[in-house]
Amino acid sequence: MIMESNTTTREVQRVRYDLKIRDVKVSDVRQIGANMLSVTFQGDALADFVSLSFDDHVKFIFPDATGTSVRRDYTPCNHDGQRKELVLEFALHAEGAATDWARQAKVGMDAVIAGPRGSMVVPTDYDWHLLIGDLSAVPAISRRLKELAPGATVRAIVEVEQMGDIRQFGTQADLDIKWVSSGEELLTAIRNLDLPAGDGYIWAAGEAAMMKSVRAVLAEEKQHPKEAMRVSAYWKRGATDFHEKLD
Numbered sequence: 160m161i162m163e164s165n166t167t168t169r170e171v172q173r174v175r176y177d178l179k180i181r182d183v184k185v186s187d188v189r190q191i192g193a194n195m196l197s198v199t200f201q202g203d204a205l206a207d208f209v210s211l212s213f214d215d216h217v218k219f220i221f222p223d224a225t226g227t228s229v230r231r232d233y234t235p236c237n238h239d240g241q242r243k244e245l246v247l248e249f250a251l252h253a254e255g256a257a258t259d260w261a262r263q264a265k266v267g268m269d270a271v272i273a274g275p276r277g278s279m280v281v282p283t284d285y286d287w288h289l290l291i292g293d294l295s296a297v298p299a300i301s302r303r304l305k306e307l308a309p310g311a312t313v314r315a316i317v318e319v320e321q322m323g324d325i326r327q328f329g330t331q332a333d334l335d336i337k338w339v340s341s342g343e344e345l346l347t348a349i350r351n352l353d354l355p356a357g358d359g360y361i362w363a364a365g366e367a368a369m370m371k372s373v374r375a376v377l378a379e380e381k382q383h384p385k386e387a388m389r390v391s392a393y394w395k396r397g398a399t400d401f402h403e404k405l406d
């Protein structure tokens with residue numbers, strides 16, 4: 160009896176950029192969920208901004224209440240080179256310097272955006288895609304759904320604590336989405352999911368400890384090939400300064 164091996168022939172392309180620090184101004188602020196704020200930045204420095212992957216991160220650099228410079232990672236949600244605009248979405252937590260900044264953000268405020276330093280370009284022509292995450296991953300999930308081709312097979316499992324953060328995603332893909340309200344429900348939903356046949360890619364992001372559990376379920380229980388998935392820790396419970404370094 161010949162056993163099928165869990166491998167993939169598709170390759171993720173890694174692209175590097177020179178680091179560029181961009182001075183920008185807030186041009187629009189919109190509440191798009193109970194705990195999510197969309198902020199549009201504008202500036203001449205954004206004319207040559209490049210972001211090739213939904214998984215990219217920029218450094219948002221801002222002063223906290225004491226004047227200390229703070230850096231946080233954010234997904235570039237949308238870039239318009241002609242308008243010289245970039246949209247970032249801020250998850251509003253109970254506390255934190257970035258949340259404090261976002262809550263009082265106003266049109267005309269100065270800001271600094273650095274990066275991205277690179278892109279991990281995931282092919283869009285997989286037979287199927289699975290997107291997993293909590294509120295912090297919603298901006299990346301939203302961007303991925305916009306860029307997938309019409310009719311692409313996509314499943315998503317998203318954890319949000321409040322109903323007000325459930326949103327309708329703009330996508331032409333064939334999306335089957337399940338919203339859950341806790342990490343326990345997230346893991347249960349993954350365990351109960353029968354992965355489709357064919358060559359698929361899984362992307363997941365969220366709280367560090369939860370993503371460790373998610374990775375274990377996918378790799379050990381589901382036996383999904385590690386080269387066809389990416390599981391990232393976007394934040395860590397109890398840590399106020401958890402982010403990737405630019406260098």
